[in-house]
Amino acid sequence: MLRPRRTSSILISPNAFPSLPTVQEATTAAAAASLNLDIIQGDILIGMTKIVERFFFFSITNATAFKSILRNDIVPLITSTTQLLSVSTQPTTALNIAFSQVGLQALGITDDIGDPLFTNGQEKDASGLGDPGTVNWVPSFLNKGIHGVFLLASDTSSNIDNELNSLLSSLGTSIEEIYTLDGAARPGTEQGHEHFGFLDGISQPAVNGFTTTPHPGQEVVEPGVILLGESNDPNITVRPSWAIDGSFLAFRQLEQKVPEFNQFLVDNPIQEGNLTAEQGSALLGARMFGRWQSGAPVDLSPLFDDPELAADPNRNNNFNYTHAGFDFTSDQTHCPFSAHIRKTAPRADLSPINVKNHIIRSSIPYGPEVTPEEASSNTTTVERGLAFVAYQSALANGFHFLQQTWANNPKFINNKNISAPGFDPIIGANKGQPRNTAGLDPTDANKNTTFLIDFVVSRGGEYFFSPSISALAGTLSA
Ligand code: HEM
Known part of the structure; x- marks a missing residue:
């Protein structure tokens, strides 16, 4: 069945954001750096906020069934960098997927992919990140219960509902939902601004092999700062070959007391x-x-x-x-x-x-606008914040380090x-x-x-x- 063509983008792009390369430019830059943008998941290098995005966290309950559905039904739906770059090739709902260490284990992967923070999971890193232990943590993030996350992005939440429903019906009982967080760009002129009101997503590194013309002042990095196995990946020698061109995704639910x-x-x-x-x-x-x-x-x-x-x-x-x-x-x-x-x-x-x-930051606000009652009492009563997403090839140099x-x-x-x-x-x-x-x-x-x-x-x-x-x-x- 032919998919309908998009006429407007899933991504928001205020003038202030760095411009994205055209598909032609990115493909030429990628060829020169021996990168293949068709196999790199779309969210990693593009670093843009979407209009709406759902993070669906799951555990794998039947690995054999999950793997077969992954190969046959899900992989064809995964949105690549090339596809996400151009409105005409963007799907109705963009889909990316990522796994935790326990998720890789559930799939039978025993390779060490060379990142101890990833291997141990974020809960172990809570105090290292300055959290007061895990007292404020959403319980679903505790006890390594999450095996993977689907990132679904579109311009309407009903598109996301449709895509997720069809995914879930393919997946049947091979997975179980653990937790869902819905993000959305803020309304009207606040689009692109995080909940404190500041435009977010302006300064991103220009990645060699993807960004063709860095803006003045934009720092240029080798692709291996973001992608495993590419030039300047600090742990390039220990990566199993299948991990090349993947990236570590640090996810944080950061509540904002607006x-x-x-x-x-x-x-x-x-x-x-x-x-x-x-x-x-x-x-x-x-x-x-x-x-x-x-x-x-x-x-x-x-x-x-x-x-x-x-x-x-x-x-x-x-x-x-x-x-x-x-x-x-x-x-x-x-x-x-x-x-x-x-x-x-x-x-x-x-x-x-x-x-x-x-x-590369690819975050999106979650939660409603401040209510009049909250504004007049100067007290948060409804949770809102930033669904923070950062990509890097080494958590110890990227999110955790910062x-x-x-x-x-x-x-x-x-x-x-x-x-x-x-x-x-x-x-x-x-x-x-x-x-x-x-x-x-x-x-x-x-x-x-x-x-x-x-x-x-x-x-x-x-x-x-x-x-x-x-x-x-x-x-x-x-
Ligand atoms: C709720 C939490 C956060 C809010 C509201 C927030 C907001 C912002 C805003 C408004 C900017 C400036 C605009 C831009 O360049 O995009 C920014 C930049 C940035 N933020 Fe955050 N941020 C948050 C969390 C984080 C975290 C957890 C990290 C990493 C540990 C981080 C790393 C950065 C970096 C690297 C930049 C770009 C700096 C530059 O290149 O000039 N942010 N953030």
Whole structure:
């Protein structure tokens, strides 16, 4: 049966986002780097938010039956990078799949794919990530009960329902649902913005073999930073051949305490020059992230938002925190050392420029908009947050490293002439204890801020491996 052609994309693409290569450009770049974009699952390199996305977590209850259905019915539905790139080849609902370590075991895979964090599972890493143990975790993420996840993306949830229903009827009793999380782009002009209101998805690394024309300031990485077995994969020598061109998917359900965050901004406006209280609150929020809600970087626009700068991908990443006449070791008047985007991508703060700790983010908001009651009581009563998805070839260099070694480490960035930049004010986690952050107030370099609560609360997650489509059709379903 012929599938109907799409006329509009599953992906959202605000002007601020880096542009995607055309299929022709990507195919040429991939050939030069000996990559095959037809076998790489679509979510990995594209790094874009979808209009709606469902994460369906399952356990395998009958491996023999599951493998045969995987090979015959599911593999043909898996959306490749090439397919997802062009609206005309996007399916009605894009489908990707990834497995946890226990899931690979259930399929009879005994190979070590060379990533101890993946092998142990995320629950073991909870304290390493700064979570206060697993008290806040969604119970489904505990006890290694999840074998795999389907990622279903489309522009309507009814498309997703249809695709999932047909998948589930093929799968019968070979799997059991463990948990489902529904993500959706926020409504209207908030599309592309996470729940605190900030545009998310602007800075992604350009991957050689995929991105043809990096935007100014966009860092370029070798494909092996994201894909196993490719150039610059730090553990290339230990990968089994079937794992080549797969990627580790770090999934985190990160609850966002939006009314509490907004209240914090209202209570602590930065008092600078002629700023109104409202402008001072907006400036504080921008300095916590390193970007304004529009996406304009504070390093280039330190006092006021600049929506035109935000919307221009040739300018909105073209900064590295250095400025003529600046004392780079102490000056935080443009951007705090602790700002979320500076902690997770320090640009010129590290020399030589860091090339290995990059991830591709492919997250989506979940949960409803703030209700009037929540806004007026400044208290969250309905859960909302970010279904965080990050791809990398080594969790110890990617998500885990960014969270543990940079965001949660008060001393990082550590070559500065101040006692400590403090925690990342957005995602920094101190096992539920208060966190200190310095540098948020441009008028007082010595001022410290203590956060008594976390605005982002980890509800747990799992580490998955997103295999190549050829591995799904071969070793994994054999
Ligand atoms: C609810 C949690 C989070 C929120 C609300 C959030 C929000 C944002 C926003 C608004 C940006 C700036 C726009 C952009 O470049 O896309 C950003 C950038 C970024 N975030 Fe997050 N983020 C969250 C969690 C995380 C986590 C857990 C990590 C990794 C441990 C992370 C890593 C990054 C990186 C690497 C960048 C790009 C920095 C750059 O290259 O300039 N984020 N995030």
